[in-house]
Amino acid sequence: MFKVPKWFTDVIAPFAEMFTQPTWINAQTLLVGSILATHKRTISALLTLLGLSDDTGFARFHHFLSRAIWFPLQGSRILLGQLLEAFVPNGPLFIGLDDTIERRRGKKIAARGIYRDPVRSSQGQFVKASGLRWLSLMLLAPIPQAERVWALQFLTALVPSAR
Numbered sequence: 305m306f307k308v309p310k311w312f313t314d315v316i317a318p319f320a321e322m323f324t325q326p327t328w329i330n331a332q333t334l335l336v337g338s339i340l341a342t343h344k345r346t347i348s349a350l351l352t353l354l355g356l357s358d359d360t361g362f363a364r365f366h367h368f369l370s371r372a373i374w375f376p377l378q379g380s381r382i383l384l385g386q387l388l389e390a391f392v393p394n395g396p397l398f399i400g401l402d403d404t405i406e407r408r409r410g411k412k413i414a415a416r417g418i419y420r421d422p423v424r425s426s427q428g429q430f431v432k433a434s435g436l437r438w439l440s441l442m443l444l445a446p447i448p449q450a451e452r453v454w455a456l457q458f459l460t461a462l463v464p465s466a467r
Contacts, residue, residue: 308333316335321378334365380458380459384459391445401439405419413436418434436462437465
């Protein structure tokens, strides 16, 4: 079993309420692995990086994404609260929106739609793209060390086409 450092658990402790206790332990392990990974961020790659590739309970980490009960909207609320407290405790609140199209193909992708491709289209040319449309909400916060405003993403949601 991988032991998560105490300083790290203190930072992510507010997110524990989203998970059951066993799922929270797995979430912490995968989070540390995804932060440390420099290449592929598959479950197998993360566990190998953390020295857990021989762990007998390897499958529970795969089940974390497919079967575990957790609440991403609650996590988004917690993250936004932490971002507000850290970067704009008194200031005006600016929220940015951005949508992107993830190009996906396949018969089993139910939410796929046809959208205007904002990158390849222009005022005179309309280019369509097939895929999944994602909408991201970001807190626009001034970061003093960077001397500019950063867009700190706190929520991303799938926005299927009307058809």
